[in-house]
Amino acid sequence: xxxxxxxxxxxxxxxxxxxxxxCNSSSVFSSLxxxxxxxxxxxxxLVTVVTGGEVKKLKRLTFQFGDARKDSSLHxxxxxxxxxxxxxxxxxxxxxxxxxVTFGTGTKLQVIP
Amino acid sequence: DSxxxxxPKHLITATGQRVTLRCSPRSGDLSVYxxxxxxxxxxxxxxxxxxxxxxxxxxxxxxxxxxxxxDLHSELNLSSLELGDSALYFxxxxxxASDTYEQYFGPGTRLTVT
Numbered sequence: 559x560x561x562x563x564x565x566x567x568x569x570x571x572x573x574x575x576x577x578x579x580x581c582n583s584s585s586v587f588s589s590l591x592x593x594x595x596x597x598x599x600x601x602x603x604l605v606t607v608v609t610g611g612e613v614k615k616l617k618r619l620t621f622q623f624g625d626a627r628k629d630s631s632l633h634x635x636x637x638x639x640x641x642x643x644x645x646x647x648x649x650x651x652x653x654x655x656x657x658x659v660t661f662g663t664g665t666k667l668q669v670i671p
Numbered sequence: 672d673s674x675x676x677x678x679p680k681h682l683i684t685a686t687g688q689r690v691t692l693r694c695s696p697r698s699g700d701l702s703v704y705x706x707x708x709x710x711x712x713x714x715x716x717x718x719x720x721x722x723x724x725x726x727x728x729x730x731x732x733x734x735x736x737x738x739x740x741x742d743l744h745s746e747l748n749l750s751s752l753e754l755g756d757s758a759l760y761f762x763x764x765x766x767x768a769s770d771t772y773e774q775y776f777g778p779g780t781r782l783t784v785t
Contacts, residue, residue: 591773591774593776598759598779598781599778599779600673600675600761600763600776600777600778600779601714601761601776602673602776603773603774603775606773646714648774658727659704659716659774660716661706661713661714661716663713664713664714
């Protein structure tokens, strides 16, 4: 069974601080996505990383895929209250000829004004 | 707006009852996924359909079933409902044919079993 562990599970920080969220697995993924979910709504796709070592930036968010494609990180610079939400990583792989997606355990971020 | 629609938005029913949740994928997407999200279990994958056929199964109970119709919309049927089935149920869709795999989620259906 593939597992994606995210850490920390919960993070509460002041506006303007930096933070990093980690997504780790013992399995290799063909691609990895990061989503943000606000209460009562569906997860919204932020980014997809495909190549080992790949780094993608989305404004103040920086995403990195590990060299071995088993882990990923999300770094937020100068966090804003609008960044508050549940951050989920999701790894895609092939199993039995079919694509399979595994979601991480989630990191709940609270940015205090 | 992801382009994925789900109905109803809220559903309140009693234990032992049966409900049907409906999902319309984004235009052009062939894959539909169903997820259950509760406070203590996170986002749990239930089942995937691709172009009308079941493609993958996750932690779906035998009391639950799903199907995808020729117009690609999907329904999730939940029967003999229990209190523990109360949760948010999300549908997601993707093109389903690419290795660069991305899912787009609907707004969810909140099911409350009393």
